[in-house]
Amino acid sequence: MHCRCKRCSVAEVLPGQYVGRFAPSPTGELHIGSLLTAVASYLDARSLGGKWILRIEDLDPPREVPGASLRIIRTLERYGFCWDGDVVWQHQRHDTYADGLDFLRKNGFAYPCGCSRKRVREAGLQGVDGWRYPGFCRNLAVAAEGQLAWRLKVDDQAVAYVDRLQGVQSQNLAEELGDFVLLRADGCWAYQLAVVLDDAAAGISHVVRGSDLLDSTPRQIYLQRILGLPTPQYMHLPVLVNAAGEKLSKQTLAPALQEGLESEMLGFVLKCLGQELPSFFPEMSLAELWEWAISNWTVSKIPQCKAISVEYAPKSGYKIL
Known part of the structure; x- marks a missing residue:
């Protein structure tokens, strides 16, 4: 899916231009934790007039769930994400x-x-x-x-x-x-090797991802130096964890994002990211919420921590603990 919407239209990659990415692995459905990462990386790029690349990291067949890649793409489309260029597939590289x-x-x-x-x-x-x-x-x-x-x-x-x-x-x-x-x-x-080569090939200037990858970053920087590749700027977000302190994931039974709750879930992750929603948030359409979020994205408001505890109830949804 190419980015065609007016709010996300960008030119070709220019020297010094922001290029970000979201790179999910098809080991299951997207959940609220992966949505938080996608939203933050997307807003960071779009608020600065940058490009945003979608890469499917499908290099571990034993762990992949059949059909998960396409369901991830469909979920992102449903939420209103627009990426630049074609989807990048690691299995083709x-x-x-x-x-x-x-x-x-x-x-x-x-x-x-x-x-x-x-x-x-x-x-x-x-x-x-x-x-x-x-x-x-x-x-x-x-x-x-x-x-x-x-x-x-x-x-x-x-x-x-x-x-x-x-x-x-x-x-x-x-x-x-x-x-x-x-x-x-x-x-x-x-x-470690794949992500370094993929980021360099795409001209990634900024990496926004979860704090669970903080310990991986020195390895990637070391590889970049040996290979003579540029080092992006990194920002590691707090990951969402359950009451037991476990990162939300397929292994911890984090529920998949439900269809029909896009505005509600987008609003929730914006709150987790410290962004203050306007009083008229309940009346906003999904498109209006994206427009507001891009215009008001403020990195300094993101909690400077490594984890945020949340709780999910089937009837009431998510809440921050």
Whole structure:
């Protein structure tokens, strides 16, 4: 779906122009948490006259739900989102990822690894993303054949950046993560490599996404530097969690967005994002609400936290706890 509506019309990408994106994975239906991310990224782009790209991150077939990609697209259309250009599908970009890995491999940045998850776990090194890889295969002459993963060598130094909402972030990849996977042993591309190459190809200047990806960002910045790619500006939003502190997701049984409640749900996520709705909100059409939201988008009003607790009741809907 190309963006044709008057309020979202933009020209071609120009130097210094804002280019944002929303990149859902088709592991289930869109829910209120994913709607919050979509709304924030969309408003941040449109309020600055920028472009907004839709990318479907369908690189993990074992986790994908049949038909979810098209249902995600239909839901976004129903809510009034308009994206620029055609939908980008990661499953069509395997050659790009292979070229990226080939560059890293030939220049000594990547190496094959035959370690199982069990062996990594048994090493007992905790990191920011589960068990930290201890580098078993880093200096071994592992034959690059068979069912092997490929890992990126990381330096023992801090990778720091300033998040637009969460402030200064810093992570020592060697101490807190270890060499991380670029290509899994089952042949699936890892998120870190794919997202870096996809963002660069689309000219993404600003990334707006959930705080659950804060710990992934230093890996991506490190990869960008090695590959000679630009680093976007990052803003990590508070994620919506249930009363138990669990992020709303398919795994925590977050209900799919219901048809017919678009204005109500859009209004709710705007409240979660700290945007003060006008007194005449109940009388506004969906189109009028979008127009108001774009004109009044204020980043400084977004809560500077990593999570917002919400509760859902079938009859009354969502409320902030």
